[in-house]
Amino acid sequence: MPDSRTWQVVAGSAALGLALAVGAVTASGPWDSGQRKAERDRAVTGGVRGGAHHSGDRAAADPHRPAPAPSAPAVLGALTAAGGPGSHGNAPSSTITRPGDDPAALAAALTPLLADPGLGPLRTATVVDATTGKRLYGEGASTPMTPASTIKIATTAAALSALGPRHRIATTTVAGPDGRTVTLVGGGDPTLDRARLKALAEATARAVKAPGARAPGAAGSGTAASGTAGAGAPESVRLAYDTSLYQGPVLHPIGPNENISPVTALMTDEGRLDHSHHGPAPRSADPAGDTATAFAGLLEEAGLTVQGDPRPAKAPKGARPLARTDSASLDDLVERTLTHSDNDLAEALARQTALAHHRPASFAGAERAVHDELGRLGLPLAGTRFADGSGLDRADRVTGALLTGVLTRAADPARPTLRTVLTGLPVGGFSGTLAGRFGTTAGSAAEGAGLVRAKTGTLTGVNTLAGTVVTADGRLLAFAFLTGRTSAPDAAQSALDRLAAVLTRPVGVAAGPAKKRH
Numbered sequence: 066m067p068d069s070r071t072w073q074v075v076a077g078s079a080a081l082g083l084a085l086a087v088g089a090v091t092a093s094g095p096w097d098s099g100q101r102k103a104e105r106d107r108a109v110t111g112g113v114r115g116g117a118h119h120s121g122d123r124a125a126a127d128p129h130r131p132a133p134a135p136s137a138p139a140v141l142g143a144l145t146a147a148g149g150p151g152s153h154g155n156a157p158s159s160t161i162t163r164p165g166d167d168p169a170a171l172a173a174a175l176t177p178l179l180a181d182p183g184l185g186p187l188r189t190a191t192v193v194d195a196t197t198g199k200r201l202y203g204e205g206a207s208t209p210m211t212p213a214s215t216i217k218i219a220t221t222a223a224a225l226s227a228l229g230p231r232h233r234i235a236t237t238t239v240a241g242p243d244g245r246t247v248t249l250v251g252g253g254d255p256t257l258d259r260a261r262l263k264a265l266a267e268a269t270a271r272a273v274k275a276p277g278a279r280a281p282g283a284a285g286s287g288t289a290a291s292g293t294a295g296a297g298a299p300e301s302v303r304l305a306y307d308t309s310l311y312q313g314p315v316l317h318p319i320g321p322n323e324n325i326s327p328v329t330a331l332m333t334d335e336g337r338l339d340h341s342h343h344g345p346a347p348r349s350a351d352p353a354g355d356t357a358t359a360f361a362g363l364l365e366e367a368g369l370t371v372q373g374d375p376r377p378a379k380a381p382k383g384a385r386p387l388a389r390t391d392s393a394s395l396d397d398l399v400e401r402t403l404t405h406s407d408n409d410l411a412e413a414l415a416r417q418t419a420l421a422h423h424r425p426a427s428f429a430g431a432e433r434a435v436h437d438e439l440g441r442l443g444l445p446l447a448g449t450r451f452a453d454g455s456g457l458d459r460a461d462r463v464t465g466a467l468l469t470g471v472l473t474r475a476a477d478p479a480r481p482t483l484r485t486v487l488t489g490l491p492v493g494g495f496s497g498t499l500a501g502r503f504g505t506t507a508g509s510a511a512e513g514a515g516l517v518r519a520k521t522g523t524l525t526g527v528n529t530l531a532g533t534v535v536t537a538d539g540r541l542l543a544f545a546f547l548t549g550r551t552s553a554p555d556a557a558q559s560a561l562d563r564l565a566a567v568l569t570r571p572v573g574v575a576a577g578p579a580k581k582r583h
Contacts, residue, residue, distance in 0.1 A: 183556030187549030191465030195476040195541040209448035209462035210547040213522030214406045215531045216456040221399040222471045223438040224414040227421040230396035238269040239384035248380040249306040251331025254392040255409040261390045266363035268388035301370040305378035306357035313427030325408040329353045335409040343405040396485040403489030404497035408455035415454025444470045465545035468531040472543035490532045493517035513566035528557035534568040
């Protein structure tokens with residue numbers, strides 16, 4: 066007979082749609098070790114700001130791409146059928162204690178695990194019923210802590226709330242009044258890739274070569290004065306590139322780092338130099354310039370002659386649109402951000418939120434906009450700070466109450482725009498940054514495999530975990546465990562996993578080896 070872990074995974078799959086989640090997201094493992102290495106390298110050079118490096122890879126925008134992961138309405142429906150509030154039939158045994166019915170029993174289960182020395186001297190824990198929003202456990206729930214990458218839960222929720230799940234980020238080309246200058250305009254899409262850049266170049270070339278595209282008297286080499294192409298000779302243009310959408314510092318406060326590229330409105334493949342799609346990687350020092358240089362070559366391939374090297378310049382007023390390429394929709398970008406803890410995307414989404422709030426697309430402008438958008442959602446913000454969108458900055462502060470509040474709102478059927486905050490969370494033992502956690506060893510939190518969906522967070526001395534868990538009786542809980550001054554990251558992660566896994570058990574069942582069912 067299947068053992069208890071197998072039954073749990075099956076139950077979790079039914080409730081959470083794991084079959085599609087596993088098919089849609091490649092299991093790429095945790096990247097905490099690379100993150101810590103990058104921080105140590107930074108420390109050697111005198112830096113004092115710490116960072117993380119999670120990253121991701123979803124397909125570029127394509128009208129024929131598969132649909133995103135299943136939305137939470139189906140998740141909540143499955144949970145209700147499994148014995149959640151309002152369910153009929155299949156009710157849990159009366160001998161099972163529901164966590165919400167006995168918070169004292171939940172505290173008795175969590176408190177010993179929270180005392181694990183691996184969690185360091187600074188630790189907070191918050192657990193709420195995601196359906197009712199009722200707090201079931203709170204130890205320092207309102208204490209501001211350094212969140213590391215769990216701040217991405219707040220960043221993505223603010224972006225979804227401000228822009229809506231169907232928002233897309235555009236990269237465009239425009240022609241100057243003389244018709245001889247093409248400007249590549251960055252819109253803040255770090256997922257722009259070579260294929261889409263090539264398609265943009267081809268569409269731009271067609272627009273430039275179209276009859277009547279040139280201004281009268283502004284014909285270039287091989288072009289008739291009327292603006293029609295002459296004798297098949299290639300059109301001649303100058304290329305500029307515009308990154309003016311973003312303001313303020315280009316470098317993240319952590320400095321040059323393999324976990325994040327310079328934060329600019331124009332880049333290709335997140336400035337990665339090794340053809341990777343997630344995790345730490347060598348990064349371009351000038352992703353905008355590199356993208357413009359690549360675009361010039363693609364314009365040449367498409368039949369244009371590009372005079373000189375691309376130069377940075379703001380698109381002129383009254384410039385004529387030529388072509389555009391759009392990112393995947395925001396709900397897809399959010400899932401990628403959370404599943405792979407994509408730092409470049411998180412910073413881009415924070416700036417998109419700033420633009421929606423008519424604030425500068427800078428670290429400071431994004432900080433204010435994310436704060437204001439979360440306030441509009443009625444979330445507790447006392448003591449919080451959003452110094453960046455990715456969690457690399459140690460100046461960030463969030464509380465367990467804020468994170469569980471975001472997760473609870475994302476589970477609210479009245480707020481469907483926030484649903485991908487839940488569907489994007491990595492699945493314990495299966496996907497993203499949790500693919501290598503919640504293992505099969507007895508007593509190693511294996512009970513959480515398939516039932517815990519959570520965002521990881523790691524900086525040197527900081528380990529956090531926040532997400533949702535399906536309980537033994539089919540209820541959805543939201544939790545946030547934040548720790549600081551940890552000395553051994555592996556020990557801290559294992560202790561956090563045990564805290565999350567204990568929530569899957571009927572309250573009062575002690576931790577220990579999984580028992581087989583007969």
